[in-house]
Amino acid sequence: MKSIGTIKESSLHRDLKFRYSKDGETEISLGNYIYDGQTADGELIEVQTGSFGPLKDKISCLSKKNKIRVIYPIIVQRFIELYDTEGKLLRKRKSPKKGCAWDIFKALVYAPELPLFPGIKLELIFLDIVEKRKDDGKGSWRRKGATIIDRVPLAWYESIILKRLSDYDRFIPIKEETFTTKDLEAQAGISRALAQKCLYVLNKMGVTERTGKQGNAYVYQKKRRQGKPLPPKIN
Numbered sequence: 001m002k003s004i005g006t007i008k009e010s011s012l013h014r015d016l017k018f019r020y021s022k023d024g025e026t027e028i029s030l031g032n033y034i035y036d037g038q039t040a041d042g043e044l045i046e047v048q049t050g051s052f053g054p055l056k057d058k059i060s061c062l063s064k065k066n067k068i069r070v071i072y073p074i075i076v077q078r079f080i081e082l083y084d085t086e087g088k089l090l091r092k093r094k095s096p097k098k099g100c101a102w103d104i105f106k107a108l109v110y111a112p113e114l115p116l117f118p119g120i121k122l123e124l125i126f127l128d129i130v131e132k133r134k135d136d137g138k139g140s141w142r143r144k145g146a147t148i149i150d151r152v153p154l155a156w157y158e159s160i161i162l163k164r165l166s167d168y169d170r171f172i173p174i175k176e177e178t179f180t181t182k183d184l185e186a187q188a189g190i191s192r193a194l195a196q197k198c199l200y201v202l203n204k205m206g207v208t209e210r211t212g213k214q215g216n217a218y219v220y221q222k223k224r225r226q227g228k229p230l231p232p233k234i235n
Contacts, residue, residue, distance in 0.1 A: 012129060012151040016047045016071050030066070033058055043067045043121070049151075053110035063119040070114075070122050072107060075099040076157060077128040082146060085136050099126070101160060102171060102190050105197040112204035115162065126157035168207045171198055172222055180217040 013036075017026050021037025028035040028044060037045040044066055048055060052070075059068060078095040104124055108114065115122060132150040133139070139147035162168060172179075174187050185195040199220060202208045209223045 010049070010151045012073060012153055013047050013049060015153050016073065016125070017045060020045045020047075020069070020071060030062060033062060035068075039069065041067075043069045045069055045071060047071045047073075048107065049073060050107065051110045052107045052114050056111040056114050059114060059117055059120065063117040065119075067119045068121070070120065072104055072122060072124050073129075074101060074103055074124050074126045075129055076126050077155075079128070079130045079154065080133060081130060082133050082135055083149075085134060090135060095131075100190065102188060102194050102198055104162075105171075105194065105201050108201045109197045112201040115168075115205060122162040123159050124162070125159040127153050128155040128157075130154050165205065165207055168202060168205065169222065171202065172208065178211060178219050178221045180214055180219055182217065 017036035020039055022040040026037040028038050030044065035044045036047045039045060044062070046055070046059075046068060048070055049072070055070070059070075062068065076099050078097065078099075079092065080095055081092040082090045084090055101124060104122070114120065130152045131148060132152065133143060133146040134149050135146050137145040139145050160170075171188070172184065174183060176183070181192065181195045181199055184190070184199065185192050188195065188198075190198075199208060199218075203210065203220070206223055208220045210218050211221050212219045
């Protein structure tokens with residue numbers, strides 16, 4: 001059996017799978033795979049807190065005959081607690097970084113065609129968390145050597161469901177017919193790097209298309225369509 005998820009389950013991952021699973025039933029076995037749970041409507045639940053890259057082959061196989069809802073948490077506010085190796089709280093602070101809906105493209109950039117598989121629905125759920133770290137010198141240099149030991153949900157907000165191509169239009173809040181990465185950066189209020197990831201994914205999905213260049217920058221427009229559901233399969 002192959003599980004699609006993390007090896008060491010965090011409180012965040014565990015709480016999300018119980019939140020969506022019918023009657024608390026989790027770890028659903030299907031063929032050679034194990035899913036996090038199943039909704040009352042029969043959708044398989046998969047909670048993913050990182051890149052979607054590891055999902056694409058497994059989702060491709062199982063989505064042909066099953067409906068799958070991939071849950072992706074958007075961390076609106078992060079509170080960080082640092083503990084020593086004995087478990088004593090050293091200090092706590094609020095991270096200046098705040099999540100937004102466009103963060104989904106940080107995960108999708110590694111599997112941009114995943115939303116096109118049949119039976120797939122993405123749900124972004126917004127929440128605050130407490131991130132607990134241990135000052136053990138074994139973690140990332142970005143965290144000054146601290147290891148993340150748990151992520152605990154603190155407050156829950158709304159969610160966004162992405163099922164059809166038209167649902168992704170919300171990520172292009174631009175009135176002009178054509179636009180560049182710089183335009184998306186300015187009007188969405190996101191970083192240049194995130195705007196680039198967004199347009200890379202949406203272009204791969206067929207939500208946007210390139211129409212030319214403006215200097216060294218590509219020019220995009222929303223791809224014209226009739227609001228049809230996602231295509232039944234991809235090559």
